[in-house]
Amino acid sequence: MNTSVVNTARILWAALRMLLVLTVVTGVVYPLVVTGVGQAAFHDRANGSMVEVDGKEVGSRLIGQSWNLPGTDRPDPRWFQGRPSHSGYDPLATGSGQLGASDPTLVKDVKAAKRQVAAFNGVAASAVPADAVTGSASAIDPDISPAYAGIQVERVAEANGLPVPQVRKLVEDHTRGRTLGFLDQPRVNVLELNIALRELAAT
Amino acid sequence: MSPVLADVLLVTALVGALALVHRPLGDHMAAVYSSKRHLRVEQWIYRAVGANPDAEMRWPAYLRGVLAFSAVSVLFLYVLQRVQDKLPLSLGFKAITPDQAFNTAVSFVSNTNWQSYAGETAMSHVTQTAGLAVQNFVSAAVGMAVAVALVRGFARSRTGDLGNFWTDLVRGVVRVLLPISVVAAVLLIAAGAVQNFGDIHTLTTLTGDKQDVSPGAVASQEAIKNLGTNGGGFFNANSAHPFENPNGFTNLLEIFLLLVIPFSLPRTFGRMVGNVRQGYAIVAAMGIIWLLAVVAVTWVEFAHPGTASQIAGGSTEGKEQRFGEGPSSLFAVSTTMTSTGSVNSFHDSFQGLSGGVLLLGMMLGEIAPGGVGSGLYGMLIMAVIAVFIAGLMVGRTPEYLGKKIGTREIKLAACYILVTPALVLIGTALAMALGTGESSMTNTGAHGFSEVLYAYTSASNNNGSAFAGFAANTEYHNTMLGLCMALGRFLPMVFVLALAGSLAGQKPVPDTAGTLRTEKPLFTGLLVGAIMIITGLTFFPALALGPLAEGLAT
Numbered sequence: 001m002n003t004s005v006v007n008t009a010r011i012l013w014a015a016l017r018m019l020l021v022l023t024v025v026t027g028v029v030y031p032l033v034v035t036g037v038g039q040a041a042f043h044d045r046a047n048g049s050m051v052e053v054d055g056k057e058v059g060s061r062l063i064g065q066s067w068n069l070p071g072t073d074r075p076d077p078r079w080f081q082g083r084p085s086h087s088g089y090d091p092l093a094t095g096s097g098q099l100g101a102s103d104p105t106l107v108k109d110v111k112a113a114k115r116q117v118a119a120f121n122g123v124a125a126s127a128v129p130a131d132a133v134t135g136s137a138s139a140i141d142p143d144i145s146p147a148y149a150g151i152q153v154e155r156v157a158e159a160n161g162l163p164v165p166q167v168r169k170l171v172e173d174h175t176r177g178r179t180l181g182f183l184d185q186p187r188v189n190v191l192e193l194n195i196a197l198r199e200l201a202a203t
Numbered sequence: 204m205s206p207v208l209a210d211v212l213l214v215t216a217l218v219g220a221l222a223l224v225h226r227p228l229g230d231h232m233a234a235v236y237s238s239k240r241h242l243r244v245e246q247w248i249y250r251a252v253g254a255n256p257d258a259e260m261r262w263p264a265y266l267r268g269v270l271a272f273s274a275v276s277v278l279f280l281y282v283l284q285r286v287q288d289k290l291p292l293s294l295g296f297k298a299i300t301p302d303q304a305f306n307t308a309v310s311f312v313s314n315t316n317w318q319s320y321a322g323e324t325a326m327s328h329v330t331q332t333a334g335l336a337v338q339n340f341v342s343a344a345v346g347m348a349v350a351v352a353l354v355r356g357f358a359r360s361r362t363g364d365l366g367n368f369w370t371d372l373v374r375g376v377v378r379v380l381l382p383i384s385v386v387a388a389v390l391l392i393a394a395g396a397v398q399n400f401g402d403i404h405t406l407t408t409l410t411g412d413k414q415d416v417s418p419g420a421v422a423s424q425e426a427i428k429n430l431g432t433n434g435g436g437f438f439n440a441n442s443a444h445p446f447e448n449p450n451g452f453t454n455l456l457e458i459f460l461l462l463v464i465p466f467s468l469p470r471t472f473g474r475m476v477g478n479v480r481q482g483y484a485i486v487a488a489m490g491i492i493w494l495l496a497v498v499a500v501t502w503v504e505f506a507h508p509g510t511a512s513q514i515a516g517g518s519t520e521g522k523e524q525r526f527g528e529g530p531s532s533l534f535a536v537s538t539t540m541t542s543t544g545s546v547n548s549f550h551d552s553f554q555g556l557s558g559g560v561l562l563l564g565m566m567l568g569e570i571a572p573g574g575v576g577s578g579l580y581g582m583l584i585m586a587v588i589a590v591f592i593a594g595l596m597v598g599r600t601p602e603y604l605g606k607k608i609g610t611r612e613i614k615l616a617a618c619y620i621l622v623t624p625a626l627v628l629i630g631t632a633l634a635m636a637l638g639t640g641e642s643s644m645t646n647t648g649a650h651g652f653s654e655v656l657y658a659y660t661s662a663s664n665n666n667g668s669a670f671a672g673f674a675a676n677t678e679y680h681n682t683m684l685g686l687c688m689a690l691g692r693f694l695p696m697v698f699v700l701a702l703a704g705s706l707a708g709q710k711p712v713p714d715t716a717g718t719l720r721t722e723k724p725l726f727t728g729l730l731v732g733a734i735m736i737i738t739g740l741t742f743f744p745a746l747a748l749g750p751l752a753e754g755l756a757t
Contacts, residue, residue, distance in 0.1 A: 015271040023333055025248075028332070042393050062395060070411045070412070092403070094321070094444055098646075098672030101554045103646050133514075134517075185525060
């Protein structure tokens with residue numbers, strides 16, 4: 001047989017063995033070691049930071065949810081609402097709407113969202129912050145801005161029959177500032193806020 | 204604290220952290236690739252493979268190693284995706300179609316990590332960890348090996364020997380990528396990233412809705428995805444997904460990871476050629492371009508001139524609340540200036556001009572600081588070109604690091620810088636002419652064209668990020684982008700290794716009073732200028748049709 005063919009075959013065979021060995025090291029040992037350490041030391045976080053209410057899992061504090069009236073796509077006034085999500089907060093369809101910053105469809109969507117959010121919360125359109133009318137990158141953003149939580153307070157208080165100052169205090173307690181002063185934007189986790197709201201309404 | 208001030212602090216913290224590890228990591232990598240000793244685990248690997256780790260290779264042998272290893276990798280990854288439904292831990296996902304499996308295999312082997320699939324509904328546990336994550340390691344190590352071979356070409360004289368590819372590959376994985384990845388992965392889990400081999404898990408929310416929560420060995424892949432400048436997200440939303448990147452700390456950590464090796468390799472280069480100041484000149488050129496782009500994109504994003512952003516009151520479309528404009532811009536520039544391509548926000552929805560800067564970052568050839576390894580060799584090729592231009596201006600034979608840049612050297616460098624522009628421009632032109640580009644657009648007009656241009660730029664430069672409105676999962680684009688990725692990765696490597704061989708064979712020219720001092724700021728300036736002019740001339744017409752037209756219209 002031709003020596004160059006033999007040579008090529010020899011190199012490919014060595015390459016395949018190298019790949020298999022490195023697959024064991026980086027594709028089996030490495031993830032298993034990391035999983036072992038993670039599961040042992042940070043069990044809750046490694047499994048998705050799940051939140052329980054009355055002993056039942058109701059979500060992950062990292063994954064946003066939709067707060068619509070059951071069985072509809074209309075927002076439920078009793079809950080704080082998250083950002084618009086083009087997938088309806090389905091974690092199996094993450095990603096954004098991908099429209100450009102000047103795209104005519106996006107312009108229309110933003111205008112419509114602004115009108116809807118303003119009317120739904122009974123505030124002026126100028127009070128509606130940007131995060132309330134734009135889709136996030138993941139479509140499962142768990143957070144909203146303190147401003148967006150702020151304009152929802154009166155509507156939520158009324159729908160739940162709660163005093164406004166109490167609900168406002170709840171939002172303040174759940175507003176997180178920048179870690180170390182410069183990491184993260186100020187934000188409110190909607191699921192945590194709504195769980196606290198539910199407890200408040202039940203008492 | 205105002206968002207702008209917080210952002211300035213964020214960039215300062217990042218630059219400080221990178222500066223802090225520049226010397227120790229750069230020196231460590233120089234020692235790794237120069238050491239005569241083999242670790243116990245490395246000896247096992249060599250024995251299992253039957254390779255002699257001390258055998259020197261000339262450039263054709265080194266190249267054969269690179270190509271053989273990559274070819275086998277493509278085939279292995281292709282087969283793994285095609286049979287994933289028959290393997291355990293499949294999560295019920297089907298086998299990937301042939302064209303998409305080809306595209307993904309080439310994508311991960313070429314360190315591009317372009318994804319025409321959505322991870323959470325396509326790839327099984329086995330494909331993710333034993334297929335995709337493995338290529339995250341080894342494709343990065345291959346890039347570093349080729350860069351080190353080129354550095355040896357400058358450092359060595361009167362020999363054709365460039366080292367041993369298998370040794371460089373194994374050492375890159377075992378001594379550089381693995382240790383850092385383990386630490387980073389544990390930090391990511393501690394901060395909230397998930398790491399498990401569970402099933403998709405359905406729960407009932409407080410409103411009575413059902414929600415499916417995705418499982419995955421995410422943190423382990425996230426660490427190497429960024430460290431190896433790979434960028435292929437575990438989930439479709441990539442580093443915007445809260446399970447991959449849960450907060451501001453992990454965001455900073457991930458940006459740090461994707462920049463740390465590319466920004467430290469110039470130190471390795473300086474060490475290995477025996478003059479660390481040569482490395483400083485290179486890292487300065489990388490740093491200047493990167494910082495300029497960070498400032499430009501952050502500025503435009505905060506100003507949010509786009510019509511929809513003006514109505515909304517901020518450039519928040521396609522961005523997460525926890526990150527916002529500043530950290531999203533920093534991530535976007537860092538990912539496109541390296542060959543990473545992971546995203547924490549969607550570039551398609553950035554302001555028109557920011558999108559242009561991100562495109563330009565890739566068009567520069569990803570050298571500021573570039574991918575692991577590929578950034579350094581790309582920048583050294585540009586240094587050769589800059590030296591050549593300077594030589595023409597004063598009418599003397601150009602030299603770099605004591606090596607003559609003769610006809611053969613400049614031909615190889617010229618071929619190198621022609622490959623990706625040819626792929627980008629021909630690829631985009633073909634897609635537009637055949638109508639396949641238009642049918643895949645989500646946006647219209649100039650922005651729609653930018654989506655196509657971005658796709659072919661990203662693939663040919665092995666970036667992997669996207670104007671993700673571009674519907675890439677068609678037979679045509681899977682195939683063409685796959686070809687762009689393969690040619691954009693391996694053709695330049697051929698020229699780099701041939702150049703390395705030719706340099707290593709030379710005898711060094713002694714320094715004289717007329718030698719261009721390549722360790723001085725003047726040379727850094729010349730280098731940055733040469734990069735800008737070459738890229739500008741090549742891509743300006745294409746940029747004018749897309750992001751410039753869009754940005755100037757608003």
